[in-house]
Amino acid sequence: xxSLLKPEEMMDLWNTKLSIPIPSMDIVIFTLYKWHLCVxxxxxxxxxxVLPWNILAGWxxxxxxxxxxxxxxxxxxxxxxxxxxxxxxPARDKRWHVLSISYYALVGGQDFIxxxxxxxxxxxxYDELSKANVLYDHKEIIDYARNRxxxxxxxxxxxxxxxxxxxxISELREVYEIVLDKEIDRRNFQKxxxxxxxxxxxxxxxxxxxxxxxxxxxxxxxxxxxDDIF
Amino acid sequence: xxSLLKPEEMMDLWNTKLSIPIPSMDIVIFTLYKWHLCVxxxxxxxxxxVLPWNILAGWxxxxxxxxxxxxxxxxxxxxxxxxxxxxxxPARDKRWHVLSISYYALVGGQDFIxxxxxxxxxxxxYDELSKANVLYDHKEIIDYARNRxxxxxxxxxxxxxxxxxxxxISELREVYEIVLDKEIDRRNFQKxxxxxxxxxxxxxxxxxxxxxxxxxxxxxxxxxxxDDIF
DNA sequence: GCAAAAGTGTTTGGTCTACACCCATGA
DNA sequence: TCATGGGTGTAGACCAAACACTTTTGC
Numbered sequence: 001x002x003s004l005l006k007p008e009e010m011m012d013l014w015n016t017k018l019s020i021p022i023p024s025m026d027i028v029i030f031t032l033y034k035w036h037l038c039v040x041x042x043x044x045x046x047x048x049x050v051l052p053w054n055i056l057a058g059w060x061x062x063x064x065x066x067x068x069x070x071x072x073x074x075x076x077x078x079x080x081x082x083x084x085x086x087x088x089x090p091a092r093d094k095r096w097h098v099l100s101i102s103y104y105a106l107v108g109g110q111d112f113i114x115x116x117x118x119x120x121x122x123x124x125x126y127d128e129l130s131k132a133n134v135l136y137d138h139k140e141i142i143d144y145a146r147n148r149x150x151x152x153x154x155x156x157x158x159x160x161x162x163x164x165x166x167x168x169i170s171e172l173r174e175v176y177e178i179v180l181d182k183e184i185d186r187r188n189f190q191k192x193x194x195x196x197x198x199x200x201x202x203x204x205x206x207x208x209x210x211x212x213x214x215x216x217x218x219x220x221x222x223x224x225x226x227d228d229i230f
Numbered sequence: 231x232x233s234l235l236k237p238e239e240m241m242d243l244w245n246t247k248l249s250i251p252i253p254s255m256d257i258v259i260f261t262l263y264k265w266h267l268c269v270x271x272x273x274x275x276x277x278x279x280v281l282p283w284n285i286l287a288g289w290x291x292x293x294x295x296x297x298x299x300x301x302x303x304x305x306x307x308x309x310x311x312x313x314x315x316x317x318x319x320p321a322r323d324k325r326w327h328v329l330s331i332s333y334y335a336l337v338g339g340q341d342f343i344x345x346x347x348x349x350x351x352x353x354x355x356y357d358e359l360s361k362a363n364v365l366y367d368h369k370e371i372i373d374y375a376r377n378r379x380x381x382x383x384x385x386x387x388x389x390x391x392x393x394x395x396x397x398x399i400s401e402l403r404e405v406y407e408i409v410l411d412k413e414i415d416r417r418n419f420q421k422x423x424x425x426x427x428x429x430x431x432x433x434x435x436x437x438x439x440x441x442x443x444x445x446x447x448x449x450x451x452x453x454x455x456x457d458d459i460f
Numbered sequence: 461g462c463a464a465a466a467g468t469g470t471t472t473g474g475t476c477t478a479c480a481c482c483c484a485t486g487a
Numbered sequence: 488t489c490a491t492g493g494g495t496g497t498a499g500a501c502c503a504a505a506c507a508c509t510t511t512t513g514c
Contacts, residue, residue, distance in 0.1 A: 187495075190493095
């Protein structure tokens with residue numbers, strides 16, 4: 001993932017000889033942590049944050065570029081991700097003249113949290129982002145991703161990435177409640193989700209609460225679409 | 231809209247010294263012509279076609295870049311457009327190593343057809359595209375745009391760009407029938423579209439058919455969203 | 461009068477919402 | 488036996504699909 005010229009040399013070349021923006025990638029990683037939707041952000045200088053990013057490595061696909069950034073920040077090698085949008089305006093970033101191809105993903109699990117190097121990266125609650133000092137247009141990119149996440153989870157099995165292999169329907173519902181930021185009727189949710197043919201009983205029972213609960217798993221290995229859940 | 235280096239010089243620079251793809255823009259322009267969904271494609275050499283495109287002019291916004299390509303091909307100065315996707319893979323285009331930021335739009339009207347220079351550009355029916363020789367991955371980009379168009383027209387007033395200021399509800403319905411490629415019940419469509427608060431009677435009557443019809447116009451000047459029409 | 465297309469209404473069935481009740485277990 | 492959360496059912500509101508009849512004009 002190296003380029004033939006050093007980054008500073010590239011910048012120099014661009015700014016002096018070219019009128020073309022440098023393609024880079026910004027990634028928005030959402031997770032559910034302590035019952036809140038959070039974003040992974042790079043610490044930047046003293047108290048500022050930016051999205052994890054890199055200059056696009058042109059010998060690799062966009063997905064490989066995403067994976068490289070993700071792995072560097074979190075240790076996770078692969079995750080379902082989706083292209084978000086390509087942001088550019090001549091005024092976007094006066095220092096570097098950078099075009100941003102953005103991707104986003106929803107990730108969960110203990111391995112993910114353990115893999116994060118919290119000296120370099122922070123987990124910021126989405127609902128507390130306005131208090132943070134997020135640089136450039138990265139706050140807008142995060143909001144854009146947040147909206148996309150909301151609309152996608154309604155008709156895709158995005159929630160798969162947050163849950164363990166086997167889960168209770170109530171756990172699935174909680175993912176939806178946090179991502180959509182609203183309460184969902186327990187009984188109606190259950191009826192609907194079972195009618196969609198996306199999850200199946202595993203036969204196992206989770207006895208960790210007073211009344212044990214049936215465990216379910218997603219039928220498909222891959223993220224797939226279905227008729228709107230709401 | 232010029233760059234400091236000539237295109238050939240840029241290409242050379244990229245291929246020899248840089249590992250970074252050149253940002254370019256491909257645009258997918260849909261229109262309804264003789265009752266069919268069509269795409270505007272550049273003639274390329276003898277019998278091949280490509281999407282209208284250009285190397286990204288970095289002093290201008292993405293939308294300005296789109297407008298410049300559109301105007302060159304069709305004489306139209308402004309139209310509602312939407313970013314589609316950014317395509318890139320190292321193998322995408324071996325000659326030029328080009329990253330494609332794609333936009334799409336739905337355009338209509340006689341001015342549009344009159345503005346097209348048909349010596350440079352062809353109008354190709356979407357349902358006959360498989361017979362055409364469309365180069366690179368541009369066929370996939372068109373398909374991607376076609377799907378986006380289908381899903382967007384269901385909850386946005388995209389059809390506005392195809393119709394005259396005042397139109398019959400039956401004309402609006404025909405736009406939906408062609409874009410969605412299915413028959414729609416006349417009566418149910420009328421009820422639904424009137425309940426959405428997106429169009430209003432203008433008070434004028436169109437007497438061009440046997441039985442005259444009320445004319446309607448969109449309430450909003452801008453393209454807006456509404457609850458799904460289907 | 462007849463064809464063509466507009467305008468309006470009804471019936472039906474399914475789906476979403478808001479609920480209530482009972483059940484299995486741990487403490 | 489009580490608290491906690493799981494499992495299941497039902498009535499009413501609402502919405503969408505299928506469909507029929509009447510109206511207004513040109514020829």
